[in-house]
Amino acid sequence: MTEETKKEESKKHNGLHWQTEADSELNSSEWIGAILRYFWHLRRKKFDTIYNPKQLKKNAIIGWLFKMTILLTMIYIGYRYMSSI
Secondary structure (H helix, E strand, C coil): CCHHHHHHHHHHHHHCCCCCHHHHHHHHHHHHHHHHHHHHCCCCCCHHHHCCHHHHHHHHHHHHHHHHHHHHHHHHHHHHHHHHC
């Protein structure tokens, strides 16, 4: 391969916009975070003000923390259940 074809190959791979599993995880974290924040504010704020590009990072962090808490709780419950058998 010449240097020029290597550059063309890297442009092809970098220009693709495939949705990966990580993108889906980020999107679900955003939604969960936005929904949690919406209910935290007791529905006083409109959902559109919470779920927007400015609040994306905050929603994703809150959603990810919530999902990890649920996951660890499930693992703990499973461990406790298995040790009691």
